[in-house]
Amino acid sequence: MLLKNIKDIFHKELDEIYPAEEVDSFFYRCIEHYLHLERFALVLQPDLVLTKEEETPLFGALSKLKLKEPLQYILGTAHIMDLDFKVNEHVLIPRPETEELVEWVISEVQKQTSDTGHQTPDIKILDIGTGSGCIAIALAKKLPNAKVYALDVSEQALKVAKENAKLNEVDITFIQQDILNLELELELELELEFDMIVSNPPYVRELEKEQMSDNVKKYEPHLALFVEDEDPLLFYKAIMQFAISHLDKKGTLYFEINQYLGKETQALLEAHNFSEIELRKDIFGNDRMLKCQLN
Template sequence: MNFKELRDLFIREGAEFYNQEEASALFYRTLDQLLGWSRTKAVTSLDKYIEASDLPKYLEVLEKLKSGQPIQYIFQETWFYGFPFKVNSGVLIPRPETEELVHWIIETLKGQNGGSLLDIGTGSGCIAVALKKSLDGFQVSALDVSVDALEVAQYNAAMNKVVVNFIEADILAYSGTESFDLIVSNPPYIKEDEKPKMHENVLAHEPHRALFVSSENPLIFYKAIADFALVHLNPQGLLFFEINEYLGKETVEMLELKGFKRVTLKSDMQGKDRMVSCSI
């Protein structure tokens, strides 16, 4: 079998979960991971034959993909805001819209030298680590209730050579003593009644605890974090959220009722309401 035939096999057998373009991209990602080939190198090498002893490792990846397992979990690696991150089934796979949130924060703080920030519900640590890498002089803390997630986040901080203060706590019951110039969170925000709209590979493989909230009280984490921020933000401190695209109006109203100023709702590149910022 040559690599073109293997690519066609990925497309044909991955059809249940992926369209042709997605399956082809997963094939090239597999070659990058296993051989270190760029897409250009792979495209120009499709006629090369695969050693019989090497074929099983490609077929093993294909079988995992056919089960709906995300490729980031298969190789336990992804990239976020230009930095490498380890991921596994204990943490969410970072999304592009979260990169947009990080970029918004960096642009907002441009020119500010030093400060302190807290990332609540850090998961893989992608927000905390990316901000620590990108902001000068900031002390960064990151909080999560999951021990498994914190282990991954600590690994990612070390891999990216940054120092982050990690806190194991449930924000619904946490009352620390520190104060911060900025608090950011991408908390669970998908309502249980939205599950039928979601891709099966997300439902089957990513941690539900980090994704879902009850349909009756979808802003539970936002309310708790807002109350925490009212106590723990320094004067002129900033609060940033990633939000449910369907709950932008409700999130803004909640923050305004709690007394936050300059509440700003921001759309992502797809035009969906996905971010909010406000200040004390």
Template sequence: MKIKEYRTQFIQELTPIYDAGEAESFFYLIVEEKHQLKRIDLALHPDLVFSEAEIVIWNSILEQLKQEIPVQYLLGKTSFYGLDFEVNENVLIPRPETEELVEWILKRQKLNPETSGESQNIRILDIGTGSGCIAISLAKNLPNATVFAIDVSEKALATAKKNAENNSVNVTFINQNILETEDLGQQFDIIVSNPPYVRNLEKEEIKKNVLDNEPHLALFVEDNDALIFYKKIAELAQKNLSENGRLYFEINQYLGKEMIDLLEKMNFAAIELRKDIYGNDRMVRASMK
């Protein structure tokens, strides 16, 4: 079968579940990963064909997509901040909003006269690292930084360690339950976290492919204690953030005011709430007074 004919069939079968643009993007992601063919290659060579064996593989992928298994899990990889990351059912799929958080940190470092340039001998801690996307991206772009990453899940850390190796960066990974931690044991110039923040009452807003496949441990918190991770991490930051250090969070879009109130009550300074590309309250930065 010609690839262009299979493409039409592929999109038609997925459009009851996904919109046509998303279904088409899946097709090109998969064809590039499985066959090293880009959209332009197919346009220039309209007579390219799939073998019968290749169609069997594609049909299997198609059926899994119909079950709303994320395409990133099917491919076993995704892109984040210009880097490739392995992903699986043990880690969340990195989001564009989190790339914005990384960009915010890096821009602030470049603007900081005390730590700008290649001599940024700073210490960074990423709490709840998952795939390692934040820690590894920061380590890649701040090569002289010393980067640590914590996660409660050993399986997530195994994936993060692979990602650090694949991206040729050195990150110290620690298996630790942050809610049971009383002291981080050392000082950090940056503490960053994208902890679980989706309340159970918001589950109906979560897409089925996320709800059924991504790890709930990394997603959800109880409705009556939605800021549990933020409060704990902020308490640790009070002890373990350096004098000029900064605390960064990705947050629940509905709890921006609550986050500001929490940090103000805990005597943090220079608190800044920032929206993401979709216009939602998504990131907070604060410093020690």
């Protein structure tokens, strides 16, 4: 079949579900992934014919897209901070907001380096709820002198994160523990003081579930997404308590947060004796990130 005809089929089958521009993106990402063809392949070869073997994965992806499965899970890969990550149903798909959080952390470290005139310092960073490992790995990649630790409750998620660390050639210390279980303080690896703790914990309330698209609700891990309406800041409370014991003096804590609970999360930090609190919006204008310092 002609490649251009397959593109037409993508639009015929998907245009009622997704915007046409997104369908174009799906098609081009699929031919790049499965056939190693650039976007301009059809311009250079408008009559390019595919074999049956070459067609099969494209139509397989199309079938899954019709069911609203995220393309990243279909292809098994996601891209953030100029790095590639393996993803599957056990980990969240990295999002632009999380990339902004990572960039904020990196910029603060680089600013400190510039102010002191020294090279990037040897710092210890802990990523809580690491999932695919995207935050920890990006920090380790961009801050090569940092010693990075990554914690998650999910054995399956940590398996993915370890593969991603190997893929991106960084050394991360991975720890399987539940941050809601304070006995983790007994873990040898965590008898440390960290210069920075970073976390993108579960923060979507059950009442907000209906606002979310099916490709998130049906396919992404609920363990990493949702919290009960009655205690939506449960993970933030636990992480703050942990930080009080395990952040170095003047250590910094960074959170990705629920856009509807920015003020509430900030008030929680203030109540736990954190200072220098900064609430920052994401590229979409939503309250999304918090930074604070331990007194």
